[in-house]
Amino acid sequence: MEPVRFLGLSPLSWVVAIPALTTLGILFTPSAAKNAVRRIALAGMTLTFGIAIWILVQAAGDVGLDASARVLPRLAQKVEWVRELGISWNVGADGMGAAMVFLTSIVIFAGVLVSWSVEDRTKEFYLSLIALVTGVFGVFVSRDLFWFYFSYELAVIPMYLLIGIWGSTNKEYASMKLTLYLTTGAVCALVGLLMVYFRAWAFLKTPYPSFDLDYILMARDAGAFDATWRGMDFQVFAFPFLLFGFGAIAPMWPLHTWSPMGHAAAPSAASMLHAGVLMKLGSFAILRIAVPALPEGAVWWMPVVAVLCMFNILYGGLVAIAQKDMKFIVGYSSSSHMGYVLLGIASMTSLGINGAIFLMFAHGVMTALAFALIGFFYDQTHVRTIPDLGGMSHQIPFIGTAFVFMSMASAGVPGFANFASEVMVMFGAWQGGLKWQAVVAVLGIVPTGVYLLRAVKGAFFGPRNPRWDGLRDAVTPFQRLPFLFLISVLLLFGFWPRLLTDVIGESADELAGLLARAGGG
Amino acid sequence: MDIAGPFAPVLLETLSACGAGAVLLVDLFTPEARKSRVGAASLAVTAILFLAAWFGMEAGGETATLFGGSLVLDGMAVFLKRTFATAGLLAVLAAIRYEDRLPRGRGEFHFLLLSALTGMFLVSSVGDLMSMFVSLELVTLSFFILAAFRRERPESVEAGLKLLVLGSLAAAFVLFGTAFLYGATGDLTFAGLRDHLASLRGAPPSRDLLLGLLFVLLGLGFKIGMVPMQVWVPDVYQGAPAPVTAFLAVGSKAAGFALVLRLVTTVAGPGTKDSLQLLFTALAFATLFYGNLAAIPQTNVKRLLGYSSIGHCGYLLMGLAALGPASYYDESAAASGAAAILFYLLAYALTTFGAFLVVILFSAATGSDEMDDYAGLSRRSPLLAASLTVALLSLAGVPPLAGFFGKFMLMRSVALTGPAGFGLLVAGAVNVVIGLYYYLCLVKRMYVHPPKDASPLPVTGPTAALLYALTAALLILGIFPGAFVTLASDAARAAFGVGG
């Protein structure tokens, strides 16, 4: 099996290396050259986007092929990094990873475009933004626990600066709260990761320990995690560290309170990345690390997740109805939608997990669109609360139309990717025996419709408001590009979900099979 | 490359002692108007020491001894000497930026910096308790004077006095403990101590030996800022001249840990491991929480860094708590803890100087160390704000910076002890969050708050280059730590006698 390399690095390594190099490039650009900074960022992210599409195409082409004929395994790359500690630069992708890399590249591409208007400390802004996305890509491709954690933490801190400096609405409090919540989650997960790492080594007794995920999985198969830890089943004891640690960013109720506040305070591009990608790190990490390493722990704890996710769905949805600030509405709605993702995972069925990953993708694109749109008019109005807005579609019809599209996607109207994925989650939950939750999930659509219609009506429809006569619509193709791009992605995968579900399907099957074996045995 | 042959163990010490004398002579023969030559001479000496330490000594060579075993050059000593040489170079670079606030006595100031450095070099490779005591006193005594050096400022003199009283108290503890170690073994060398313990064949050592060990460790606890011997740290950090504070933060801590490591590698064995592990776990707990919690309400940057340095001592103690008890690969866990300490000290040296350099430059321009005066620094000087932010984030342990990797290594080595280290692992994790909070409070002031006084703070070319170099070093150590980890691990494994 010939590895695929480009200049010595696998395309998966390039997905991390290009943003890292872009960060360096921006670092050495003078602060005054704002346009140069923007162009470097755009060039880097376009390139990354191209690679992400290529990876996704390869993943789609792999579906149904034998292991020997596949391209994706040939992208894996492992370079020893710190031998004594068992750290290696180890990247690899399956369908799930490919989908998430694709999502990230879409969101950051659109994010770079919508941030074109940032004038205050532009260099620092793009520096933080691209550093953040480097971490996100790192999480999605990494197959080494160290680099996984490294990237995960790396993605958290730039968010503090992005919100703290360029944010709005209570930004100091929101940014600090967000950072502390996410760091607490991260270190909690680190404790879990280190416990798993130690157990694997103590069991396999190799000369050096290893953070390699495959090493951990090998230890799992050998039975390293079946022993007891201080009188408790190790898996049951260690799993919550990973579950709640990663769950803080997912954001799992009741650890979600940082999230709407952070969304509201962040600047557009940061909100987009935050809601579109950062929140997915949690669910992704649970699926990538926690469930495969500790499947029996997962089976033990998933009923708890199944209960918590109902709070996510209902609480998020109902609170969103009561909100006036547009960003808070979308923020709470994200929390509600993430409940569906968690429900899909908790169902422990292939269909549910597939739907959860697909929903992560769909919601990421949709919510990025939402924050881009809100950011677009907020930059001009400096007002986001519904009673103050109204009738804006007279002045900014393009943004208004796009917002309607976004709302339809979010409310789960057929034809958008969100519909397909939410249906999969609901059926998956029913199939997995979570019948009550499935019913709640269906009912959860109702508040979604209510708050989205209120938002659309309150902000864009109604009589013409002369206060907004000065608003400029997105008229040039360059301004419209990010919005059209995101809407077309939503529609593409809405009408043709198999493009993605087939790719994700194999990862989902594998996880569901693992959980079924763990539950049965 | 080994440029000193059989005299390698004493190369750096000789060079820096001679350099210190040379600086005094330069000062003597330099007219008042050209006193900047003194700093240049001192810089030349430390630059030579830096090069000699990093490129003139063999890291993986055989253990060499001189003076009948009084001076031992092993891997651990080489690693520590490199850390000290780096810290010394940075201290002189920082001191040169501070010099215009030293009205007189530049020659003496640099002489004392170099004599403290000489003491640190000695401390890293002493082979007996006599040399240990006098070398440690050479470091401490130089710092008494340096801390009090701005004698026109009462805070500075007061800092020197506080350091002196508690430093001498520590010396008395070390001396009393040494007496009991001597009483128990009849010998004052580390080798004698090791032989004595080996002759016990795993039985717990006599109580007088344990008492002596406890006293020496308590005395060394003063130097590293360990709870409950941390009382001097905040006052001295705040009152001493900033370059001295930075050098003290790094030098005193590293010198203390050099000796603690030397002692622990000597005495750690089947009979002592459990009690040592219990002791260090308790101390690490107390030190971590005290330092980090007490840092939260601080309003003075130097004081904040003082409390945070207590917290960092707590992290370093985690590495010692990885001593055992017996679990699979316990010797490796102990060695990995020692390796983590060595790496962390190097990272801490670079990070601390990165932070203090900005503090020095800022207070030179504004005359203030108050956190509130840092408001809006990112608009007044993006470079200073960015450098300080990177240094603070490295102290907090955020990737991709050196401090992150150091903390990661320490937590990993604690995790290797299995269930015994679990509580400490969680405590370390909690303290990462607490630390991040108060560091971010300062970052917030620099980036989020509007400046009170919007005048820009220019940074000259060489200073900017130094700040860039330090930031780059933090990034390199954080992303490509492999080579340094190998050095530290080999040294630690050799010191603990672990093969492979």
Next chain:
Amino acid sequence: MTPLLAALPPVTVQHYLLLSGLLFAVGLVGVLFRRNIIIVLMCLELMLSAANLAFVAFSRVHGNLQGQVMVFFSIAVAAAEAAVALSIIIALYRARGGVDVEDAAEMKG
């Protein structure tokens, strides 16, 4: 006098060590509880001397001179420390401009 001494147990090394511990404790308590800086410094000297006594006693037990050499160094270090301490005190008096000083330290927290 002589019968009284004869009634006491013979002087052992333990006696010297206990005396040394007692002196160390007296010095330590003085450092912690006295506010007079000169007295504090003298207490520190006392603590070092207490350790010296232990060294000499142990030297007698083991019959080698290492302990006594250590005491020689300890006295040298104590002398250096005393010199520096006293010069810092002089500097402090000058910095404060005489003896009209505030009771509390300048730094708090």
Next chain:
Amino acid sequence: MEGLGFYGFGALTLLGALLMVTSRNPLHGVLWLVVSFLGLSGLFGGLGAHFLAAIQILVYAGAILVLFLFVIMLLNLRPDDVERMPTFSLRGGVGGFLVGVVGFCAVVGSVVMGTGAFAKPVAGLPPLEAGAADVAIPLFSTALLPFEVVSLLLLAAIVGSVALTKRRLP
């Protein structure tokens, strides 16, 4: 004779120390410390450390404590002046004092008493002569390194003391 020496000089040492710690006037404190160190010198002599006994008087009582007296007189300190110096005192009283002494002695004492090797009468130990020549041999052979380091230390102390106290140059 051995007993007389130990109890006599020991009592002198302890008494001097206690009176020094409790003296209100530092000037008196210095004089009591001299008394204590004279006693200590006697104890050294009793243990055969004749060289150290001499050093103890020459250096400690003769030089260091005279330096203390010199500074007290130079600054013309009255007892009240120095009471106001900043130290880290815990403002304890007699109770704390006693608890500290008793607690510490209990720990050290139990260790000392529990170690059989130290229970031998001093008179029964083999004689150990330690005159100047005997101590000088290890000082210049096995302990050469610390000897050199101490010389650096003294140099640093001299330079530092001068730097801290010299009058401003014109």
